[in-house]
Amino acid sequence: MRHRLPPDHYINGILAGDRLLLSRAITLVESRRPDDQALAQLVMEGVLSRSGEAGPRPAASSVRIGITGVPGVGKSTFIEAFGTYLTQLGHHLAVLAVDPTSQRSGGSLLGDKTRMETLSMNPNAYIRPSPAGDSLGGVGHRTRETMLLCEAASFDVILVETVGVGQSETVVHGMVDFFLLLMLAGAGDELQGMKRGIMELADALVITKADGDNIAPANRARMEYQNALHLFPPTGTGWFPPVLTGSALTGAGIATIWQTIQEHQQLTTQNGQRNQRRQAQQLTWFRALLRQQLDSQFYDRPGMQDQLALMEAQVQAGTLLPGQAVKMLFQPSSSGSR
């Protein structure tokens, strides 16, 4: 990591919209080094106290949009088209990624920026690849902080991208104002990889690649999913998740999707749900961090992983009752008793 700067340097730079300093601050946030973490914390606190996360601007006026869908659904081309449209409307767009799969694949969702060629050259868009090789909780934590930094740097639309195959979409759902699920026409087999339950998290579904020969199947899929969503219990927010179609190729539907998101924001701002959702998310974030800390104090003890592995094998086999196992873990160890 290159030379570190005093906290105020980052803070002033971010608030002035300096992308280089924003990027370097995000790198600090993502770093695992304790000194980087301490500095990142100071930067976050400074930015937060001055950008008015609690007050009316700018975080409160931003819109945070989560986008998910299985690989192959066309997420990056959709974000390219949708993001370009937003910048044409005068918005400043940040694209972040939560990608727990990067641990396994070794790559990053947005690591290959050439996947979003147009957007990455756009002066009003800021694309931040996901940090590779981190834990889910960690990524979620860092993405939240990155989001706050981007908002402080005056980006007013934040897109958080994730792959709908693991737990990451729940994490992303827990940090955005609007959760968009991209789907392919044809359903069924294409959904193999998608986590069950994800459809019910969505504030809207978009059937992608609705162009050419695919328009008719996309419209059929739209009707089917709309019918399926009618069978779901209401969200309790007064919002009924619509199913839309869109094409990154022709641009069809892109404006409607943005209009839908704005309608959702207006409705939930008026009925107070938007603020409630954000407050609940703050609380969830705090509790998740607290849990992480509690867990690491326990699980990181020397020898604990081995002891747990042995116990879990016995518990799975049914030879040790869970209650017994827990009691053993919290008893003074026999090695220490004499």
Place this chain on the structure above:
Amino acid sequence: MRHRLPPDHYINGILAGDRLLLSRAITLVESRRPDDQALAQLVMEGVLSRSGEAGPRPAASSVRIGITGVPGVGKSTFIEAFGTYLTQLGHHLAVLAVDPTSQRSGGSLLGDKTRMETLSMNPNAYIRPSPAGDSLGGVGHRTRETMLLCEAASFDVILVETVGVGQSETVVHGMVDFFLLLMLAGAGDELQGMKRGIMELADALVITKADGDNIAPANRARMEYQNALHLFPPTGTGWFPPVLTGSALTGAGIATIWQTIQEHQQLTTQNGQRNQRRQAQQLTWFRALLRQQLDSQFYDRPGMQDQLALMEAQVQAGTLLPGQAVKMLFQPSSSGSR
């Protein structure tokens, strides 16, 4: 609580199928008194080591069925009809309840045994009302232990009933071999109370009250839900959750429901999923208990609840970063520093 007995007394009684001793052992399991809990643990261990939870009988040959649905769906009449049918086939049936709502309503799901008049008089059925006023985790924990005790007492079908309005259905899903969701024809409004996501936990849906004028709507609902389920991602077990209809009044569909459960058990026994599911459940149970223990060590500290409430208000308001709050909680307290 009445006079306590030596552990072997309970153990022998349970293994001999003595219902009075079974009930008294369950009361011990449900008790919050540390001495009762210690005795309950001894009884559990004794029963477990001798009933062969790890071995081939009797737990492995039992079938654990979770049943959920919103209030009004007709759960108790369904269980009455279904349970009576099972005892006619020669099965020994235990009906347990996980009822986190009892805290709020002050009553218990099965507290009013007259709701299942026929079944409660049936010598081959054992109905255990849910313990009132307990935490969700606690109830789940105790229901698991109660289930093991019932299996040791030779009950070979365990029905675990819950209301599909809270988190309890996830807890119940995590302790059964088959999860049955009861639904009403007409959908939509009736589902108001149901938690989103629950439909995707189900191994089968049953449209209840399919009798008289309601047969046609029930069949329509069956088709609609079956279509909706086709849009869900596969379960990964080779099982495709069917939608059935049933009537507690006429008995229509009851035999088919049992046949469906048996087919599921055969399939998942053959492909190993049943055993995997049970092993994963044991592990989940252990981890949940461990988490409970870790949490209570932290949250039960003197003054912690007040401190957390203050912090959470600031976090929600956005004036305190979650990371800062956690750091403050784990720093040596300022009162101790000088």
